[in-house]
Amino acid sequence: MANAMFPGERAPQRHVEVYQQVLELQHAHRQDAEAYWADKIAEVMRDQFGIKPKVNTYSYRTPYHSAYDLIPLPNRYKVPNFTKFSGQDDTSTMEHVNRFIIEYGEAANRDELRVRLFSSSLSGSAFTWFISLPPNLVIT
Secondary structure, three states, X not given: OEOOOOOOOEOOHHHHHHHHHHHHHHHHHHHHHHHHHHHHHHHHHHHHHOOOOOOOOOOOOOOEOHHHHHOOOXXXXXXXXXXXXXXXXXXXXXXXXXXXXXXXXXXXXXXXXXXXXXHHHEOHHHHHHHHOOOOOOEOO
């Protein structure tokens, strides 16, 4: 990151870390605000017009901290087409998790990235389970 006080020089690491923390807080606040307004709109539709939304009135919130979405994938990394796990066949959860880590490759070195992309390897009732987890439940 460039240093505004001394053009051409890099900013001290502590400044970069503080800046990243500010970005994380802004992102988390934006997600909370979006969910709040989605709930409010559904409430007004129900109260003022008697219209009930066809789906749940809440917005999907990830079961992990929103800061995980800000962590970049490795340079030139292409997200693989993961083997899907539904929990309906003979594949064990242990086998699926190990296959997921192998398919994930070099990005599997960061816990936050593994958590972030894990839902891409799920389908059916396994995916439904994952998206029903409470926000910020999964911590690495």
